[in-house]
Amino acid sequence: MKLLDGKKVASALDESMGKRVEELKEQGITPGLAVILVGSNSASSVYVRNKKRRAEKLGFDFQLIHYEDTVTETEILNKIDELNNDDSIDGFIVQLPLPDQIDEDKIIQAIDPKKDVDGFSPINVGNLWIGDSTIKPATADGIIKMLDYYDVKLKGKNAVVIGRSNIVGKPVAALLLERNATVTISHIFTKNLPEIASRADVLVVAIGDPKFIKANYIKEGAVVVDVGMNHDENGKLCGDVDFDDVLDKVSMISPVPGGVGPMTITSLMDMTIVLAEERAK
Numbered sequence: 001m002k003l004l005d006g007k008k009v010a011s012a013l014d015e016s017m018g019k020r021v022e023e024l025k026e027q028g029i030t031p032g033l034a035v036i037l038v039g040s041n042s043a044s045s046v047y048v049r050n051k052k053r054r055a056e057k058l059g060f061d062f063q064l065i066h067y068e069d070t071v072t073e074t075e076i077l078n079k080i081d082e083l084n085n086d087d088s089i090d091g092f093i094v095q096l097p098l099p100d101q102i103d104e105d106k107i108i109q110a111i112d113p114k115k116d117v118d119g120f121s122p123i124n125v126g127n128l129w130i131g132d133s134t135i136k137p138a139t140a141d142g143i144i145k146m147l148d149y150y151d152v153k154l155k156g157k158n159a160v161v162i163g164r165s166n167i168v169g170k171p172v173a174a175l176l177l178e179r180n181a182t183v184t185i186s187h188i189f190t191k192n193l194p195e196i197a198s199r200a201d202v203l204v205v206a207i208g209d210p211k212f213i214k215a216n217y218i219k220e221g222a223v224v225v226d227v228g229m230n231h232d233e234n235g236k237l238c239g240d241v242d243f244d245d246v247l248d249k250v251s252m253i254s255p256v257p258g259g260v261g262p263m264t265i266t267s268l269m270d271m272t273i274v275l276a277e278e279r280a281k
């Protein structure tokens with residue numbers, strides 16, 4: 001069994017990203033990334049703190065705009081308008097989820113697709129499925145970068161994605177398809193999930209249910225990517241896959257923490273640098 005060590009891959013990729021930032025700075029351009037965070041959702045706060053740390057380490061201009069969870073939709077839309085028109089900002093994201101009084105779709109659609117570094121706006125989602133996108137959603141892209149690093153071949157392989165969110169499930173399915181895998185997307189209404197999952201050469205799990213996936217979901221020798229970020233009964237961080245239960249069956253598996261999480265941030269940074277490189281042209 002080999003560990004898909006996202007932390008290690010992320011720090012290897014950070015080196016070359018650091019060089020690209022230096023080159024941009026020589027041309028007078030500093031990559032600018034902004035994050036809008038609403039409220040105090042603990043997972044979101046951790047994700048945003050990690051994004052800030054990595055952005056600053058790479059030498060970006062990083063702006064955090066933090067609102068109380070009582071903020072109105074109009075206030076956020078005004079801020080989005082400001083960021084859309086701020087030449088020092090290459091990309092920005094609105095950390096999800098948002099409180100109930102705010103229409104998530106309306107917020108995402110207000111972001112200029114050229115600055116939508118999450119790749120969630122309809123135009124970028126369309127480009128992703130056409131197979132012609134500059135901006136790819138960070139978690140999905142990070143997973144592919146990690147599989148590439150470990151030389152996991154995808155062409156002609158059975159890939160099963162469990163979970164169909166706009167943030168992870170759908171975009172990772174699109175990228176696996178682009179790599180010529182045969183892709184199955186399964187979800188909460190899927191029948192016979194263990195049978196479907198155990199056909200997977202590559203299994204990506206993004207459901208948000210602690211240790212849900214056991215050995216009976218796994219094909220012998222499968223590569224398993226665990227996107228879950230949950231707390232177990234003792235409050236310890238864990239994934240959607242029961243790591244100890246599946247360990248003897250998998251050929252490779254990403255741990256939680258230290259697997260997909262660091263790769264998501266790497267991809268977000270990479271995408272921001274790409275947008276800054278576009279500005280430099």
Ligand code: GUN
Nearest residue numbers: 093094095096097118167
């Ligand atoms: N919430 C969980 N993951 C993400 C992400 O990648 N982007 C945003 N904007 N919100 C998230």
